[in-house]
Amino acid sequence: MKSILRIFKFLGKLILGILILFLFLGMCYRLFSSKPVPPGQLVNVNGTNIHVRIDGNKKSLPTVIIEAGAHGNTDMLHWIAEGLKDKTRVIRYDRDGKWYSESSNSNHRSPEFYAEQLHELLKKTGDKPPYILVGHSMGGPYNRIFRDLYPNEVKGIVFIDSSHPEQWNRLAQKELVPKGQAKLFKIGSILADLGILGIYNKIFSKEPYQGDDLPKEAYSRSQSLTYNSGDVFKMFLRENELTNDVLKRAGEAKKLDSLPVLVFTATEQYKESQKEKYRKAGIDPEKELQLWFGMQKELKELSSQGKQIIMNASHSSIITKKVNADKINKEILLLSENIEKKKQN
Template identity: 30%
Template sequence: MNALSTKKEKRRMNTSLIWLGRVVVVMIGLALIGAVYERMAEAADAKAYPPPGQMVDVDGYRLHINCTGTGSPTVVIVAGLGDWSTSWGGVVQPEVAKTTRVCTYDRAGMGWSEANPLPSDAAQFARELHALLENANVQGPYVMVGHSLGGLIVRVFAHDYASEVAGVVLVDSMNPKQVTESLSNKLALFSSIEAAVARVGVGRLLVKLPAIAPSLPAGDEAYYPLLFRPQTFQTAANEYRELPASAAEAAAVTSFGDLPLIVLTARLNDNPGWPEWQNELLQLSSNSEHLFAENSGHVIQLDQPDAAVSAILKMVELVRQSRHE
């Protein structure tokens, strides 16, 4: 290679490095702008969408709980993985509140609740929920309603605080047997990537695309502002990562005795093995009943909320009847 060719090659390399440097500078600049935009948007959302319930201190961090209606037993709804109180507040909670007191809440890091550094497994969630109910002065007896991951949490709660639980409704609940470590880790990684992207405000831009964020029913305007935060995705990642631990803790609870149990299954949930896993849940109690949401996928509270309301109110009535026997 002659001197002229060498000089040309150096020029090309220098030019490439200059352009690469410019791209890096632009990317860093955009990331900084996005991060500032995200913080400003979260501050604005906090003012625009205040929590509908109350913020209650639990061991140094505050959790959101929203109780409506009057009467006993008190229904406590535990949302699924990556979900919080809003999906139950549109139809299910108002309908149940016509009959008895009903509480929805947000696990730490979800919805309006503050994050904490504690493990994100079923045992910790059960302890946290019990402390929240005590500190919020929500009296039992409780009808515990658990959807998806919430079913694992309710399973542990009903065992650890058996004297306070009058009945259980499992709404398309997870079965511990369905949890695998490899899938949990993959989903945790995906949610962690979502959290990283959300930190630079990308989620705020995606929410404006109808294909990604379709319009919501009136009264649920807070959902997307809460969803597209880095905290929400990171909390979901933590919950996915701890799924094997949650499954093991729930699997250790093999029986509720004769505690009234309703298993509500989504007929259109096509997850392989789902019917068998749901049938197994019936064995948790000698006093169990299997109901179906015929026209619903996994998210029954949105797909067919009347089925969720019906199952919950049926359990409330069973508990009330048992008091008079």
């Protein structure tokens, strides 16, 4: 019995020693590691520094504003911006409290808050309408709210596998971040704030580059910012709380009448290799795909000038893979040119 107790005491001291070592190394990581540097510029909007990246020069075509999804950032939009910047001015930014943008002191952010902040940001950068709004995933609903508030400034909308106001009511998934995943985000936030996640990644992580066709530096920036502190995890959780309000407000927005609209719909999230995963979770992938297609069609039908394009891509690779972005950019430029022709006539 005494030998067993000695073993337990030894194991307890060993575990405690390892924990103390990781806490010490984490503290050193937080103190001495360099903070990630924003690739764009920080623009003060009503006391909050918002991260914005501007490519290309203003020409005859409308300025393109790209709105990222809930977990997205400006680096994920790399190939869209690259493919458009030689033809027109392209703006991508991180919403309030996301990635490189500071979080404002506002206790309550209404769905309109983000559109109003973007509108003020565009004033600060010297940009003027007309605009074409491009939104990936949750970026679509944010763009619908912006257009609802500033209808005369928007001359076209592009939905890239966009979220739909009714998606949580119709799909098997009922929230942006499921409860189990939310718990992991909370733990990740604590570990990142302690520096443990960062030091673990430095010492043990040997994962190969997984940038989904993005440039390696873009992928590395996102990874570095995630491990630097718990802010990224907290941002995921905060945006999860806002999603229902944003979707509801987008659903209340006026129809788009004859506004030119492009809808790009991805299919690979329900591809053959993923079907077994859905079935194990009690979800019929074929039914989910049809529901998603139906909602995407409804986005197209918001306008009498809507056009839907089916893409052999996943929800993320539809923008992160250059070959997919090239197809999207070709359609955006055609849309821009048609808008300019109508303006001249």
